[in-house]
C-alpha cells in the first residue's frame with residue numbers, strides 16, 4: 001500500500017496528541033536504545049529523540065515515501081526500511097514504541113508476545129492503536145464497498161480490523177510484565193474544511209480500498225463513501241466537523 005506523507009500529515013496536530021499521551025506514561029529515565037515501529041514521517045520519533053537525547057533512536061517503517069520524508073527532517077535518527085511484523089533488533093531495546101501503526105498487522109495474539117520479547121528486562125513496550133471500528137467512519141467503508149459494481153473487489157478488503165479488546169491484551173502481556181497500564185481514550189477531534197472525515201480516512205484506513213480500484217470504480221466508491229460520511233458527520237453551526245475517535249493504549253514494563 002502506498003502512503004502519502006503530505007495527506008497523512010494534514011491532520012498532524014490531532015494525530016500527535018495520542019502519541020504524546022502515550023509517551024507521558026513511559027517512565028524510562030535514560031534508555032540506551034529507543035525504537036519507533038511504524039514511524040511514518042518521523043514527527044513522533046523526533047520527539048522521542050528530544051526526550052532521551054543520549055539514546056540511540058531508530059525509526060522503522062516499510063514505506064519508502066514516509067522514510068524519505070522522515071530523513072529530510074533528521075539525520076541523527078537511524079531510519080530503517082523494514083516490515084515491523086518480522087523486524088528484530090540486533091540486541092534488546094529499552095523502549096519499543098509504536099503509535100498508530102500496529103493495527104496494520106494481523107495476528108496480535110502472536111505479535112504482542114513477540115514484541116515484548118524484543119524488549120530488555122526493565123524496558124518498556126508502549127503502543128497506541130485506533131480502536132474505532134464500530135465508528136461510522138469505518139462501518140460506512142464496508143457499506144460503500146458493498147454498494148456498487150466494485151463490491152466483489154472491495155468487500156473482502158473492508159471491515160478487516162485486528163485490534164482486540166483491552167482484556168485480550170491484558171491476558172497476553174500481564175504474564176510477561178512487571179507493570180501493565182492499559183486504557184482507552186475517545187478524542188473528539190474538531191476538524192475544519194469540507195467533509196474532513198473523508199480527507200482523514202483517505203490518509204489512512206481508506207487507502208487499501210482506494211488502491212484496489214481505479215477509474216470510474218474508484219471515483220464511484222469514493223463518491224458513495226463521501227456522501228454517506230457527510231450525512232454521518234454534519235458540519236456544526238460554526239462550520240467545524242466533530243470526529244469522535246477511540247484509541248487503545250498499552251504500556252508494559254517488562
Ligand SMILES: C[S@@+](CC[C@H](N)C(=O)[O-])C[C@H]1O[C@@H](n2cnc3c(N)ncnc32)[C@H](O)[C@@H]1O
Pocket residue numbers: 003015019037038039040041042043044060061062063066082083084085098099100101104105204
Ligand atoms: C498511521 S501511520 C503512523 C505513523 C507514525 N507512527 C505517527 O504516529 O505519525 C502508520 C505507519 O505504519 C507503517 N506501516 C504499516 N504497515 C507496516 C509494516 N508492516 N511494517 C512497517 N511499517 C508499516 C506505514 O508505512 C505508516 O507509515
